Amino acid sequence: MLDERRRTIREAYTEASSFLAAHGVREPGSNSELLLAYVLGESRSGLLLRWPEPFPPEREALWQRVLERKAAGEPAQYIIGEQEFYGLPYTVTPAVLIPRPETELLVEAVIRLGRQLWMGPGEGGEGPLAADVGTGSGAIAVTLASQCPSWRLMASDISRAALDVAQANAVRHGVEERITFVEGDLLLPWIEQGIALDLVVSNPPYIPDSDEAGLQPEVRLYEPRTALYGGPDGLEPYRRLTQQLLQLPAVPRLVGFEVGQGQAPEVRRLLEAAADWDGVLVVPDLAGIERHVVAYRSGRGS
Numbered sequence: 295m296l297d298e299r300r301r302t303i304r305e306a307y308t309e310a311s312s313f314l315a316a317h318g319v320r321e322p323g324s325n326s327e328l329l330l331a332y333v334l335g336e337s338r339s340g341l342l343l344r345w346p347e348p349f350p351p352e353r354e355a356l357w358q359r360v361l362e363r364k365a366a367g368e369p370a371q372y373i374i375g376e377q378e379f380y381g382l383p384y385t386v387t388p389a390v391l392i393p394r395p396e397t398e399l400l401v402e403a404v405i406r407l408g409r410q411l412w413m414g415p416g417e418g419g420e421g422p423l424a425a426d427v428g429t430g431s432g433a434i435a436v437t438l439a440s441q442c443p444s445w446r447l448m449a450s451d452i453s454r455a456a457l458d459v460a461q462a463n464a465v466r467h468g469v470e471e472r473i474t475f476v477e478g479d480l481l482l483p484w485i486e487q488g489i490a491l492d493l494v495v496s497n498p499p500y501i502p503d504s505d506e507a508g509l510q511p512e513v514r515l516y517e518p519r520t521a522l523y524g525g526p527d528g529l530e531p532y533r534r535l536t537q538q539l540l541q542l543p544a545v546p547r548l549v550g551f552e553v554g555q556g557q558a559p560e561v562r563r564l565l566e567a568a569a570d571w572d573g574v575l576v577v578p579d580l581a582g583i584e585r586h587v588v589a590y591r592s593g594r595g596s
Contacts, residue, residue, distance in 0.1 A: 304345040306330065310361055317365040320510070325370050332374040333357045367511040379433040382440070384463050386431050389455035391521040393433040396579040397497055397552055400586045401437050403577050404495050404550045407590050408442065411547055412492075421445035422492030422548070427480055427535070428452070430521055432460025432473075434495055439469035447473040448491075450483050453520060480531065481538035490543040497552040498531035499524040528554050529561070536564040545569045550588040558584035565589045 301309070307326050314322035331341045333353050349357075363373050371377040371392045377384055379393040380401060386392055412422050421444030426435035429449035439447045447469075451457050457475050464470040476483040480498075484491055501522050506514060513522070524531045532551060539545050545568070553561050558576045565574055571589045579585035 300351075301349055302345065303330070303334070303341070303347050303349050306349045306357065307345075310357075313361060314365055319364060319367075320512075325364055328370050329360050329364060329373065330357075333360055367515060369512045369516055372516060377431075379431075380437045380441075382437070382467055384431050384433050384436070385459060385466065387455075387459055388516060389453060389518060390431040390459050391497075391517055393431055396585050397434065399577055399579055400495065400497065400550055400552050400588075401434055401441075403575070403586060403588050404493070404548065405438065405441055407548055407588065408445070408493055411590065411592060412444075423448065423490070424493035424495065425450065425481070425484060425491045427494060427496035428498050428521070428531075429460045429475070430456050430497075432463040434497065435460065435473050436463050436467050436469055438495075439464070439472045440467060443472075445493075448476060448484075448489075449473055450476045450478050450480070452477070452479050453518070456518070456521075480535055481542065485538060485541045488543055491546045493548040493550075494535075494539070494546045495550045496531075496535060498535065500528045500531065500552070500554040500557060502526060502528040502554075524554075529557060529564075532557075532561045532564055536568040539568050545591075547592070548588070548590045550586060552586050553584070555583050558587055561587045 307330055310326040311322045314325055319325055327338060331338045333356050334341065336344065360373055364370055369392060371386050372388055375385060377386050377392050380398050384393060408422060412420065421442060423446045424438060426449040429435050429451050432449060435447050435449040438445055449460060454477055457477055461475055464473050499522050501524060503523050503526055549565065551561055562574050562576060565587060572591050574587065574589045576584050577586040577588060
């Protein structure tokens with residue numbers, strides 16, 4: 295436990311950083327800042343203005359509980375119940391994967407190519423019917439709905455609890471009437487209903503089962519297993535997705551997948567074998583890792 299003497303907010307932050315570091319928490323400073331802003335009900339920028347103030351004693355018990363949870367390995371996002379994605383705050387619970395910054399690059403690529411495909415000559419400005427497969431928190435679907443008002447959105451997940459979180463985030467950001475949420479495994483809801491999709495985007499489970507022991511405790515012990523593991527080599531969801539693309543009434547014109555490190559070449563091969571595309575792009579993340587594979591076709595039909 296931390297020293298409960300009267301101290302300033304800055305001192306509380308400094309002590310918390312040392313406390314978390316001693317418990318092996320990664321990035322103890324940024325975690326302390328995030329948690330302190332939550333406990334005090336401040337934005338992270340507003341927190342800096344309050345550094346010299348005494349730490350409010352009525353917040354002490356909550357502060358101690360929050361730090362103990364973080365020291366035990368719980369992700370800060372689950373503790374505060376929120377994570378930012380593409381400039382918007384999203385509610386997160388242990389039922390959903392915590393949205394990662396690298397997934398924003400997938401969204402950017404899909405938006406850029408999607409606008410080119412559906413705003414060209416003869417398209418009439420009508421947006422695509424886009425499906426976010428394995429939506430989790432709904433971050434991808436809600437972002438697409440927010441950024442592309444002409445697009446029609448659907449989102450699926452195998453977890454009812456995850457869909458509840460996604461729907462709450464759609465309501466939070468005022469796009470609930472533009473996203474249809476369906477429960478089901480990968481593309482099966484659309485295959486079973488015979489719905490033709492124009493665009494498919496997915497951040498499926500891609501961690502190989504054998505990598506579980508080496509994951510950070512924050513991931514291995516707290517994030518939902520169904521959103522993490524993709525079979526023996528992590529590629530099983532992509533094999534199923536590329537097979538299911540052919541079971542839709544027509545192959546979508548734009549497909550974008552997030553992939554694990556080293557998986558891009560095989561996922562690209564799977565997509566190339568599934569249909570004739572005008573291009574298949576591999577998009578690196580900010581660390582230079584090949585993180586997304588995006589296939590597109592300018593013409594209609596399969």
